[in-house]
Amino acid sequence: MSAIVPYIRRDFLRWGRGRVAVVSTLVMPAAWLVFVGLALPIRFTDNYLDFITPGILVMTMLSAGLAGGTLLMFDKILGFMNKFLALPAPRENILFGKILFASGRGILQATIILAIAILIGASVYSPLQYAVTYLILFLFGILVAAFATTVALYLDDHDSLSAFNTMITMPLFFTSSALMPYDVMPPWLRPIASVNPLSFAIDAVRAVDAGMMPSVQLAALGLLSAGVIGICIHVFRRTTV
Amino acid sequence: MIAIETHNLTRYYGALRAVDHLDLTIENEIFGLLGPNGSGKTTTVLMLTTLLRPSEGTASICGYDVLTKGTEVRKHISYVPQDMAVDIKLTGRENVLFYADLYGVDNPKDRTDEALGIMELSDRADDLTKTYSGGMRRRLELAQALVHEPDVVFLDEPTLGLDVAARKKIWEHIRSLKKTGMTVFVTTHYMDEADRYCDRVGIISSGRITALGSPPALKARLMKDVVTISVEGECSSLQEPVIEGTEYLGCTGSDLSFTAENGREALPLLADALGRSGIRIRQMSLREPTLDDVFLQVVGQQEETPGFNEQKFRIMLRRRR
Numbered sequence: 001m002s003a004i005v006p007y008i009r010r011d012f013l014r015w016g017r018g019r020v021a022v023v024s025t026l027v028m029p030a031a032w033l034v035f036v037g038l039a040l041p042i043r044f045t046d047n048y049l050d051f052i053t054p055g056i057l058v059m060t061m062l063s064a065g066l067a068g069g070t071l072l073m074f075d076k077i078l079g080f081m082n083k084f085l086a087l088p089a090p091r092e093n094i095l096f097g098k099i100l101f102a103s104g105r106g107i108l109q110a111t112i113i114l115a116i117a118i119l120i121g122a123s124v125y126s127p128l129q130y131a132v133t134y135l136i137l138f139l140f141g142i143l144v145a146a147f148a149t150t151v152a153l154y155l156d157d158h159d160s161l162s163a164f165n166t167m168i169t170m171p172l173f174f175t176s177s178a179l180m181p182y183d184v185m186p187p188w189l190r191p192i193a194s195v196n197p198l199s200f201a202i203d204a205v206r207a208v209d210a211g212m213m214p215s216v217q218l219a220a221l222g223l224l225s226a227g228v229i230g231i232c233i234h235v236f237r238r239t240t241v
Numbered sequence: 242m243i244a245i246e247t248h249n250l251t252r253y254y255g256a257l258r259a260v261d262h263l264d265l266t267i268e269n270e271i272f273g274l275l276g277p278n279g280s281g282k283t284t285t286v287l288m289l290t291t292l293l294r295p296s297e298g299t300a301s302i303c304g305y306d307v308l309t310k311g312t313e314v315r316k317h318i319s320y321v322p323q324d325m326a327v328d329i330k331l332t333g334r335e336n337v338l339f340y341a342d343l344y345g346v347d348n349p350k351d352r353t354d355e356a357l358g359i360m361e362l363s364d365r366a367d368d369l370t371k372t373y374s375g376g377m378r379r380r381l382e383l384a385q386a387l388v389h390e391p392d393v394v395f396l397d398e399p400t401l402g403l404d405v406a407a408r409k410k411i412w413e414h415i416r417s418l419k420k421t422g423m424t425v426f427v428t429t430h431y432m433d434e435a436d437r438y439c440d441r442v443g444i445i446s447s448g449r450i451t452a453l454g455s456p457p458a459l460k461a462r463l464m465k466d467v468v469t470i471s472v473e474g475e476c477s478s479l480q481e482p483v484i485e486g487t488e489y490l491g492c493t494g495s496d497l498s499f500t501a502e503n504g505r506e507a508l509p510l511l512a513d514a515l516g517r518s519g520i521r522i523r524q525m526s527l528r529e530p531t532l533d534d535v536f537l538q539v540v541g542q543q544e545e546t547p548g549f550n551e552q553k554f555r556i557m558l559r560r561r562r
Contacts, residue, residue: 006342010328017330017369079324083385086290086320087343088312240292 003089007097008104011071015105025067029060029113036179038120044184053117054133054205055178058198060113061106061137062172065144066165068102069152073161076152085240095236098149099229103141110137125209132208136218140201143225150232153239177202197224242303243268244393244424245289249298252284252448259284261448262298267426271419273439274428275536281448282428283323286395289426290320303392319386323398327378327385329371333362336370337384344389356384360414376407383414394418396427400434412438432532436460444536451539456532463530463538464488466504468511470497471524484514491537495523498537500530 015021033056037049045051075081075094084094118124125133148165155161175189176198182190193199204217245267252260260281274282287293289300291311299306305313327336337356341349357366360380365373370381379399386394399415400408412434415425419440429435435442436456444452444459452459468487476492483489487507490498497515501507504527515522 003343003345006339009342010331010339013335014328014330079322079326082287082292082322082324083320083326084343085292086315086318087340088315089343089345 004093004097004100007084007093008101011097011101012105025063026109026112028063029056029109030116032056032059033113033117034120037117044181047121047123049117049120049122050209051181051206052179053114053122054202054209055173055176056113056117057110057133057137057205058140058176058201059173059178060110061103061141061201062144062169062198064106064109065102065141066148066169067105068098068145069148069150069161070158070165071102072098072149072152073155073158077158081240091240092233092236095146095149095232099142099145099232102145102148103138106141106145107134107138110134123209129208129211132213133205136201136204136208136214136221139218139221139225140197143197143221143228146225146228146232150228150235153232153235172196172198197221200224245272245300245302245426247289247298247300250285250288250295250300251297252281252288252293253296259448260288260295263448263450265443265450265453267424267441269419269422269424270440271415271425271427271438273435273442274426274445275430275432275435275442275532276428276445277430277540280445282430282445283397284448285445286320286397286426286428290318290395291315292320316389317392318395319389319391319393320395321382321386321397321399323401325375325378325382325402327370327373327381330369332367332369333357333373333377333381333384334366336381337388340385341388346389349388352388356387359387359417360384374407376403376410379403379407379411380414383411383418387418391423393424393426396425398429399427400429400431408434432536436532442532444532444539446540452535459532459535460530463490463500463534464502465529466501466507467528467530467534468499468501468504468507469526469528470499470511470515470522471495472497472515473521473523482514482518484511486510490534491541493537498534500534500538 033053037052037056040048042048081094085091151164152161155164175192176196177193178198182193185193200217200220204214204221207214207217243266245265247263247265250260250263251258263285274285276282284293288295289302289307291307291314294308299308301307302314303317305317307314331339334353334357337353338349341353346352357363360383362377362380362384365377370378373381396415400411403411415427416438419425427439439456441455442459443450472495474495476495476497481489484499487499487501490500492498499507499511508525508527512522512525
């Protein structure tokens with residue numbers, strides 16, 4: 001465990017010193033909150049901001065998780081990876097460090113987005129509800145980051161990775177339950193949305209907001225994360241000696 | 242104590258034999274692996290540092306097999322690849338401390354200070370690496386490599402892209418490392434640097450070691466003087482000239498090289514002989530042999546690998562990562 005911390009600390013130091021990057025990742029989810037959450041004329045609820053906030057939080061975690069893959073790709077391209085692989089510490093720590101950093105950074109970003117949402121009129125919930133919400137977001141972050149690092153291990157260059165990220169982000173978001181509940185969706189969208197991992201996380205956060213404990217979704221997210229981490233380790237061992 | 246030992250070490254990339262049955266025994270010394278680009282130097286280093294699996298053969302570092310005792314091997318080595326990978330948004334101290342923590346050394350802060358001191362970076366230690374020159378970044382990488390006091394240090398092209406002063410400094414540091422008991426395995430294609438600083442060198446070409454020994458011993462294979470003759474046009478089209486009292490070494494571009502026991506006497510003989518075959522001479526020079534001449538003799542013309550194969554190249558890149 002102790003050998004993972006240096007990797008995480010390194011990434012946080014580097015991130016904290018790139019001032020533009022710290023702000024720019026927040027612009028997109030904040031824009032969604034304000035321009036869609038406040039502006040869209042919606043009939044199925046009288047507080048659309050409360051409805052869309054879980055979706056935007058999960059979207060923030062999605063892009064934060066995918067960014068973990070990009071970071072790993074740069075380590076690969078710039079030669080850091082080879083230096084790390086020649087260290088005696090367990091090699092998998094490189095992956096765990098990256099996945100934990102990406103999820104941890106996502107949690108920080110989600111906190112800021114949540115604060116903005118409350119500032120512009122979203123409801124405030126109890127500490128216990130927030131604690132479960134954070135657990136869901138963190139698990140989802142782990143899932144996405146593990147998936148993104150696996151893809152980054154497979155691909156050879158940064159261009160293909162960023163094309164891949166662009167390709168999946170929007171379709172994943174729009175086919176989830178982020179923007180509308182299942183009963184107002186067109187019938188063809190419902191089955192897609194109900195198997196979309198984004199919906200698991202979003203529905204779970206909404207259930208928490210409604211005062212329920214989303215055990216099924218938590219278990220599903222936990223199992224999925226464990227599975228993807230397993231695949232990630234396998235791919236890692238195969239591509240590095 | 243044998244630092245590095247390889248036996249029949251071989252690596253294929255598809256059909257390309259990048260390293261071809263290498264047998265090396267390296268003890269406490271500065272060993273230079275010399276060769277042109279694409280001759281198998283980096284592949285050799287990757288196999289010795291457990292980053293690449295050998296196709297055939299074995300290798301061991303400090304007695305630990307690279308295939309079965311990978312973690313032990315990595316505890317005893319440091320590897321500095323040629324990419325110059327330091328975090329530019331971190332300070333020099335943070336860059337080194339990062340490795341001290343990863344190696345799990347006792348007193349990481351003290352070891353970091355010490356390593357930075359050895360590499361003469363103490364006064365700039367708290368500046369962002371972004372502001373460092375190429376030579377300083379290289380020294381920072383050496384400091385990272387020193388922090389856990391390894392037994393064997395692998396340096397892949399440590400002076401690539403540095404100016405003359407920075408190169409000299411890097412090599413002086415490499416020498417001082419050896420004095421503290423470390424074995425240094427360095428790859429380079431700068432023959433003059435290897436000549437001056439390496440205890441022993443191996444010349445590698447197409448994955449095979451074609452000459453092995455100390456630079457003076459290798460140069461002693463040649464006769465006392467080397468004569469280089471610039472001729473008009475390319476010399477590769479000429480047939481090998483046979484001139485008594487001299488030995489033909491090879492040609493690069495429009496320069497023909499010969500070695501002779503007495504260069505001063507050989508000069509007119511060579512000029513006459515070449516003139517008779519209708520070759521127009523532009524310039525002649527006489528000097529002592531260098532490793533470049535040894536290289537020319539054992540490898541032949543130094544040219545870029547012809548017939549670039551996109552498929553092979555892509556496979557190679559993928560495996561390297």
